[in-house]
Amino acid sequence: MARLVITDVNKCVGCMSCMFACSRRFGExxxxxxxxxVSSIGGVERGYKVVVCRACEDPxxxxxxxxxxxxxxxxxxVLLKAEKCIGCGNCARACPIGAVQWDFENNKPIICVHCGYCAEYCPYGVLQLVR
Structure with a gap:
């Protein structure tokens, strides 16, 4: 099974192309x-932080x-079964790296499914889908 990995965070320039690509999965x-x-830790001089699910074996x-x-x-x-979710937010609080994003419109977590769509749009090779 494939999983998304950050190959070299130092190559990230904060263009957010990966984020825009990921949102398009939902038609947004x-x-x-x-x-x-993706967020700045001090701009071009200090770099950027890329937070994405690390595919924990015991999530x-x-x-x-x-x-x-x-x-x-x-x-x-993990995979989300949205019909079972009650929007408690426990998952977001439990993630040690803050990789569970939140859909405030639907009051449910946004979970990376490791599809690799974001990696296709990263012009600097920061992300890669590994099989």
Whole structure:
């Protein structure tokens, strides 16, 4: 099973192309539905932080879900069963790297599914889908 990896965060220039690409999975034009997050840690001089699910083998987000809305994904990480989610936010609080983004419109987590769509749009090769 494939998983998304950050190959070299130092190559990131903060263009957010990956975030825009991810949001398009949901038919959105902005950044609100992106499962990946890029932010500045001091601009071009100090670099950028790229936060994306690291595909934990024993995901803490799934462990704290009271409705089993997050199920382990083969190869690591989780998949969201949105119909089971009650929007409690436990998953977002449990992620040690802050990779669970939040859909405020639907009050549900935005979970990276490791599709690699974002990597296709990264012009600097920061992200890669590994099989």
């Amino acid at each position: 034009g902005g950044l609100a539905k992106s499962a990946i997050h 803490p987000c799934a462990a704290v879900c009271p409705t089993d809305a997050l199920v382990k994904r083969p190869g690591g990480g």
